[in-house]
Amino acid sequence: MQLEDSLKIKNYLENHDDWKDLEFVSSTIKDAGFKIFLVGGSLRDILVGRRVHDFDLSTDATPKEIESLFDKVLMHGAEFGTATVVLEKNTFEITMFRSDMGIKDNRRPESVEPTSSEHDVLRRDFTVNALMYDIFDFEFLDFVDGKVDLDNKLIRSVGPSAQRFDEDHLRMLRAVRFVGDLGFDIEKKTLSSIKKMKWKVQGLSAERKTNEWVKLMVSTHRLKALKLCDDVGLFEILFDLNSFYLNILGIPKNHHPFALGFLHLERYDKEYTNVEMNEDERFIESMVLMMTPLFFTGPPIKLFKKGALGLDFRESIFSSFSFKKKWVQQIEGITRVLILFFSEEKPAKILSEMTQYSSPRSFFRVLHSINEGKYFETRKKRILKSLVPYIEENKFPERLVKGTDLIKQGHAPGPGIGIRLDELYGEQLLADTNE
Numbered sequence: 355m356q357l358e359d360s361l362k363i364k365n366y367l368e369n370h371d372d373w374k375d376l377e378f379v380s381s382t383i384k385d386a387g388f389k390i391f392l393v394g395g396s397l398r399d400i401l402v403g404r405r406v407h408d409f410d411l412s413t414d415a416t417p418k419e420i421e422s423l424f425d426k427v428l429m430h431g432a433e434f435g436t437a438t439v440v441l442e443k444n445t446f447e448i449t450m451f452r453s454d455m456g457i458k459d460n461r462r463p464e465s466v467e468p469t470s471s472e473h474d475v476l477r478r479d480f481t482v483n484a485l486m487y488d489i490f491d492f493e494f495l496d497f498v499d500g501k502v503d504l505d506n507k508l509i510r511s512v513g514p515s516a517q518r519f520d521e522d523h524l525r526m527l528r529a530v531r532f533v534g535d536l537g538f539d540i541e542k543k544t545l546s547s548i549k550k551m552k553w554k555v556q557g558l559s560a561e562r563k564t565n566e567w568v569k570l571m572v573s574t575h576r577l578k579a580l581k582l583c584d585d586v587g588l589f590e591i592l593f594d595l596n597s598f599y600l601n602i603l604g605i606p607k608n609h610h611p612f613a614l615g616f617l618h619l620e621r622y623d624k625e626y627t628n629v630e631m632n633e634d635e636r637f638i639e640s641m642v643l644m645m646t647p648l649f650f651t652g653p654p655i656k657l658f659k660k661g662a663l664g665l666d667f668r669e670s671i672f673s674s675f676s677f678k679k680k681w682v683q684q685i686e687g688i689t690r691v692l693i694l695f696f697s698e699e700k701p702a703k704i705l706s707e708m709t710q711y712s713s714p715r716s717f718f719r720v721l722h723s724i725n726e727g728k729y730f731e732t733r734k735k736r737i738l739k740s741l742v743p744y745i746e747e748n749k750f751p752e753r754l755v756k757g758t759d760l761i762k763q764g765h766a767p768g769p770g771i772g773i774r775l776d777e778l779y780g781e782q783l784l785a786d787t788n789e
Contacts, residue, residue, distance in 0.1 A: 359401060359501070360492045366400045367392075367489060375444045376409050380489055382423050383448070388415040390448075391471065391486040391495065398482045401504055402536060411448045412474060412486060420448055435466045453477065457521050472497050479518055479525045480532070480544075481510045503541070509533065510541035519547055523554040527566040530582055534573030540582070549586045556591055560676035563592065567675065571640050572633050577619060580644070584613040593671055614647035622723035638681055639720050642688045645671070646724055649693055687711025688720055695721070701737045702780030709779065714741045715748040740783045753779050 367373055376392075383390040393412040400406055413420070417437035421427040428438040428445075435450040451474035452466040472495075475484040481503045486495035494501070503510050509532050511518045511525075519525050526548045529540055540548070555563070570579050583589055589610045622643055648671075668682045691708045708717060718741055744750050755778045757771050765771055 360487075360494060363392075363397065363400050363487055364489075364492050366406075370406070372409065372444050375441050376446070377489070379424075379439050379441070379446050379448075380411065383411075383413055383415060383420070384490065386415070386419075386423055388413050388419070389471065390415075390488075392489055393486050394478070394483050397485045397487055398500075398504065401501075404535075409446060411446055412451060412471065413448055414451050414468070414471075415448075416450055416468070433466075434462065435468075454521070471495055476513060477521075478512050479522075479528065481512055482508075482532075482538075484512055507536070507538040508541045509536075509538050509544060511544045511547070515544040515547035516551065519551050519554070523551075523558055524562050524566065526552060526555055527558075527563065527570075527588075530579050530586075530588065531566050531570045531573065533582055534570045534576045534579030537575035537578060545586070552586055552588055552591055555588065556674070560674060564675045564677060567592065568633075568637055572636050576640075577616060577623065580616060580619070581613070584610065589613070592674060611647035612644050615644040618643040618646055618723045622719070625723065626719055634681065635716060638684045638688070639716055641681075641685050642692070642720050643723055645685075645689065646692070649689065684712070684716070688716055691717055692720065692724075695737065700780075701740075702777060702784055704737055704780070705740060705783045706776040706780035708741075709750045709783075710776075713748050714744040714750065717741070737784075750783070754782055755779070 367376065370376070380390045380392075390411055390413045392409060394410045396406045396409050415423075417427075417429060417432040417435060420437040420439065421429060424439050426440040428440060431438065431447075431449075435452040437448050439446045439448060451469050451471050453469040453473055454466055454477050457464065471486060475486070475495075475497050478484040481498045481500040483500070484496075484498045485500045485504075487493070488495075498512050509529050529544065529548060532538065533540060570576060573579060583592075589612050593612070619640060622640065667686050668677070668679075672682060688711065691704065691712045694704045694707055708714070718738070721738075753775065755775060757775060760771050760774060761767060765774065
């Protein structure tokens with residue numbers, strides 16, 4: 355490890371907002387006679403120039419010994435050698451040097467035993483996450499050539515990859531997600547194990563799969579990671595399209611359509627990477643784009659199957675995930691409006707549906723990424739023109755006609771009023787184009 359790397363980390367830490375708290379926790383442990391090292395992803399991210407949000411620490415002190423040094427310590431991970439120090443503004447997870455004994459539920463060790471720093475790193479997932487750093491002596495510990503792999507931009511398992519993945523099946527998804535985060539390649543033997551063992555990802559909890567998938571979908575190099583998912587066959591494991599193929603699309607099972615959506619994602623990233631939006635928007639719009647080959651063919655873009663309008667994504671495509679309800683609703687909503695847009699529905703109907711199921715900004719970004727505006731006939735151009743005034747504020751105007759207005763005109767109360775109000779609202783939006 356070169357001196358310049360050590361100084362790079364030193365300078366980064368001393369200018370970080372959490373430096374004083376990190377120094378206080380580390381010095382308290384060191385002054386009590388224990389070793390203390392910064393470890394894991396924070397070092398990796400500093401060295402590759404990424405922003406660090408959390409700092410994890412590793413020590414030869416036990417959780418009980420850590421608990422005795424600070425006013426507030428959470429001990430919910432003590433059985434696995436971890437204590438969490440809670441300060442006013444920050445928390446620090448501190449884990450003793452440990453060896454894992456046995457594995458239960460394909461995730462956690464049955465028990466742990468104290469060990470040395472050198473043996474501690476052998477239980478970690480990937481070499482680039484196994485670096486240690488002494489913030490006082492500016493000394494690196496690298497027992498697995500993690501810095502070499504970092505320089506070579508490789509994701510490599512610590513030790514036998516099959517063993518690491520058997521200890522926690524999520525590590526296979528994490529490897530692909532790190533490709534998205536870092537733009538690295540996966541080392542040959544590690545990748546081979548993922549191909550052979552990918553089916554074990556099915557047994558992971560929906561929450562853990564969701565956490566990794568969302569991070570992947572909003573990562574900087576996600577196209578590289580998604581293409582890797584296609585290459586190793588992870589799409590088939592993560593997204594259950596069997597009923598979808600059979601009942602809606604009729605596409606052969608040996609062909610996965612998500613890869614056909616990569617072109618749309620490339621356009622989206624080229625156009626909107628530097629556009630300010632929250633991660634929810636980016637995730638939702640990206641999922642819609644990746645799924646478009648389920649519904650459309652082109653160019654020119656044509657509706658493939660309108661029958662998908664009533665499909666419950668949560669119970670079919672997303673059944674192995676625990677996506678937020680509002681995410682699924684918006685993904686379904688934007689997809690619904692796209693299907694109507696490329697159908698023969700009247701413009702007023704499409705606009706009315708859009709106000710219920712999509713924001714003007716999200717719809718416009720997705721549509722532009724699919725079609726680039728090249729194939730719009732007059733009817734569709736009119737719809738898009740009616741959206742332009744509302745894109746900046748990302749909301750639609752209030753309805754000019756209310757239900758009470760229709761009742762006063764003699765309409766009988768009931769579901770029919772809602773249908774008529776939607777029709778009138780769509781006509782109102784079209785009228786705003788002054789055509």
